[in-house]
Amino acid sequence: MKKKPLKERILETALRLFNEKGFHGVSVEQIVDTAQTSKGGFYHNFKSKDELLYQIHDVFITYAIEKAQEAYDEYKTPISRLCAILHSFTKVFDVYQSHITVFYQESIYLSNSFQSAINVKRDQYRYLLEQVIQEGQKLGDFRKEVPANITTMAIIGMINWTYKWFDQKGPLTMEEIADIFKDLILHSLITEQGKPEAVKLVKSFSRNSTTR
Numbered sequence: 772m773k774k775k776p777l778k779e780r781i782l783e784t785a786l787r788l789f790n791e792k793g794f795h796g797v798s799v800e801q802i803v804d805t806a807q808t809s810k811g812g813f814y815h816n817f818k819s820k821d822e823l824l825y826q827i828h829d830v831f832i833t834y835a836i837e838k839a840q841e842a843y844d845e846y847k848t849p850i851s852r853l854c855a856i857l858h859s860f861t862k863v864f865d866v867y868q869s870h871i872t873v874f875y876q877e878s879i880y881l882s883n884s885f886q887s888a889i890n891v892k893r894d895q896y897r898y899l900l901e902q903v904i905q906e907g908q909k910l911g912d913f914r915k916e917v918p919a920n921i922t923t924m925a926i927i928g929m930i931n932w933t934y935k936w937f938d939q940k941g942p943l944t945m946e947e948i949a950d951i952f953k954d955l956i957l958h959s960l961i962t963e964q965g966k967p968e969a970v971k972l973v974k975s976f977s978r979n980s981t982t983r
Contacts, residue, residue, distance in 0.1 A: 777812055781806050785820075788801060793876070797820075821880070824881055829892070831863055832889070834863060834867065835896055839856045843899060849907030850907065850969050851968070851972055852906075853957070857926070857949065861949035864933040868939065911964045953973050
């Protein structure tokens with residue numbers, strides 16, 4: 772752990788301690804002692820303990836946005852873009868399970884300024900997903916009678932809840948769970964026009980996930 776950059780070491784230490792004891796159960800002193808640094812080293816990298824919690828969120832939301840944008844740029848149809856985005860979004864809850872669990876349990880303690888910064892990035896993700904759904908509706912691949920904005924929020928809400936119940940040692944891998952989400956979401960959205968592509972793609976992304 773000492774070989775890692777100090778900022779990363781402090782962040783990983785805080786993540787572990789917050790997960791064990793809760794945000795208010797951990798002091799800056801405990802963090803610097805466990806990370807084997809000083810208060811000077813801490814405050815050189817973080818203005819406050821609040822900022823640590825903000826950075827924990829920023830790690831996984833930045834990853835989610837980058838992967839969603841990569842999916843949008845790589846694929847050319849709304850159905851394939853949505854499949855790829857759903858797959859990458861679900862994967863976040865496996866890769867960053869500890870980050871997400873700590874953040875959602877402790878986020879009520881964040882100041883308004885950090886909450887505002889978080890909302891900006893969340894909106895960025897939501898707008899991209901909503902754009903994909905709108906494009907599918909315009910092309911006739913997705914049903915137009917379901918509003919794109921409500922559909923987007925429903926998708927995000929459903930997948931976000933994964934952090935509460937996903938067990939990395941459970942019977943299903945996250946790739947298998949992603950397939951279930953894609954099946955549920957696509958079958959609620961696709962038209963007859965879009966059905967052939969959706970059926971073809973619904974499982975292709977998980978089979979290729981190890982190469983992504």
